[in-house]
Amino acid sequence: MFHAPDSLPDHPLRFLFIDFNSYFAAVEQHDDAALAGKPVIVIPIESEHTGAIAASYEAKALGISRGTPVREARAICPGIAVRTARHDRYVEMHKLLMSEIERHLPIARIYSIDECACRLDSREQGLAVALAKAREIKAALAANVGPCLRSSIGIASSPLLAKLAAELHKPDGLTAIETRHLPDALAGLPLRAIPGIGEGIAKRLDRAGVEDFASLWALPPKQARAIWGSVVGERFLYALKGHDIPDEMPRQKSMIGHSRVLSPQHQHPGAARIVARALLLKAASRLRLYSLHAGRMTLAIRLRPHGWFEQDCAFTATQNSWALLRQLNALWDRATGTFDHLSLRSRIGLVSVHLHELGGTGPEPDLFMPPAERIGEQQEIALWAKIDGLNRRYKRQVVTLASHRGLDLNYLGVKIAFSRVPEAAEFDC
Ligand SMILES: [Mg+2]
The missing domain is CATH 3.30.70.270 (Reverse transcriptase/Diguanylate cyclase domain)
Structure with a gap:
């Protein structure tokens, strides 16, 4: 509390x-x-x-x-x-x-x-x-x-x-x-430069008339709670005012995922899809490494020269790679379905797959799921845990999807380490 x-x-x-x-x-x-x-x-x-x-x-x-x-x-x-x-x-x-x-x-x-x-x-x-x-x-x-x-x-x-x-x-x-x-010492600081104010919160602040540091400073903490929609806003404001509030910056992982800039041989949609699936499998392996389950996935595709295409979907929290691959397939079809009217010479420059809404426990058992399916889900998770173990033990992808054979996975895993410090085990998988 x-x-x-x-x-x-x-x-x-x-x-x-x-x-x-x-x-x-x-x-x-x-x-x-x-x-x-x-x-x-x-x-x-x-x-x-x-x-x-x-x-x-x-x-x-x-x-x-x-x-x-x-x-x-x-x-x-x-x-x-x-x-x-x-x-x-x-x-x-x-x-x-x-x-x-x-x-x-x-x-x-x-x-x-x-x-x-x-x-x-x-x-x-x-x-x-x-x-x-x-x-x-x-x-x-x-x-x-x-x-x-x-x-x-x-x-x-x-x-x-x-x-x-x-x-x-x-x-x-x-x-x-x-x-x-304060607030004079930070008066010129743009709100988006403050950790904890992402694009969404910045928009909500703007709608509430909070456009600069001085007005953020003057915001009553209860109002911050209303704008953020949770106690996080109140904590944020107290931390900004210099209080040593435990956990005022998120400690828990909020997402796991990977992006990859594509080399020319992977820039057409068929090959880019294979890369997206490999990125997802890496992310799912890390999810299991941290004993987490994900309930939402985002897919971003940069199509040159047209710009970004983003899709996301929510689902019952899982750590089963097969279930996650099915979600990715649907997202991919939705995203690339919008490409159809675009030039055939368009190329995919980058793909990014992220898992969100991470939690330590899986979903409540779904009482409406037929028992055979429930057992199947458990068996699939156990199988992926074995695959993770093998890949980590042999320090490379010894077990992977057939379509990924020959794909250079070197930097798929821990490509850009700005926002977190990779665990040593991540380099092994
Ligand atoms: Mg730095």
Whole structure:
């Protein structure tokens, strides 16, 4: 049960948030001395037709950023270093960075592969001491890990405020936000830049007349609860005001899924469908690894040159790959059914499959389902658990659908690790 605090005192600086700058590109610079201080981009697959998933600060200074197509980056900077992502290496470096940080402060929570929040104890919560601690961590990271791994550090009374403080100055920033300086200190911050305000919530806020940080700040918490449609809105507002509300950023996985930029041989609908099915099977395997069930699926297809086609469907929560594949088939037919009037030369550039509404337990037994079907469902889940075990044991896809034979699954699994830290076991499946 969540109890709202009843007053808003000036809060001590309890959290230090560390966000590594241009993380993937910085790891590439760290590993290859020739790249240090140079423009570098990281791409998801080895192709001239893809876009950057990370850009070093030297590349950003030239106007190249995440999403810039490789050709455009080369046109802007002919000598730019283009590196294909090495996600296992990024996870390895993440572990090294976290263990160095832990020598200085306890880590309260890891938010993603390049972000964590540390807790300051009561002796460290004054401005001067907290800033000195942050400088100590930056110096230790440079000396003991490497000078390429620069970070922006934010200090504030809640992890949410500390993250916003870290966002204010990049690269290599250090910013403290004291609650007595709010809302002025964040007055210019667009609402969409705040974690917890996605497109849907931003629209609802807009309809409620909340268009900037100052009006968000003035929003009564009960009103936030009404806008969000749950206690999450109230928690969010208290965290924004500097209260140390446990779990103010979601800890539970909210979705599992994969996207893939398609190489030319997979860009026609038949081949792209096979890739989508392989992506779903990877996601379903992770679902079972975490003992979760999913109740909703989204499919997004980028059809060049027409744009995005998205479909979603809800179903009885399951972790059975066969049941999920049946849902995907229906989604695929719905999505591609809308292509028919489009040019035959259209190509599918990217497919993305995500599972949502994740829960630890499966559905209540469906009393109307014939017993034979119920037993069949249980047998299918048991079969997939065995397949997961075999694939993990032999560290590759030894058992898969016949249509996936020969498909390069190398980077299907853990392609872009921005929003989470992959488990070691995910690399094995
Ligand atoms: Mg970062």
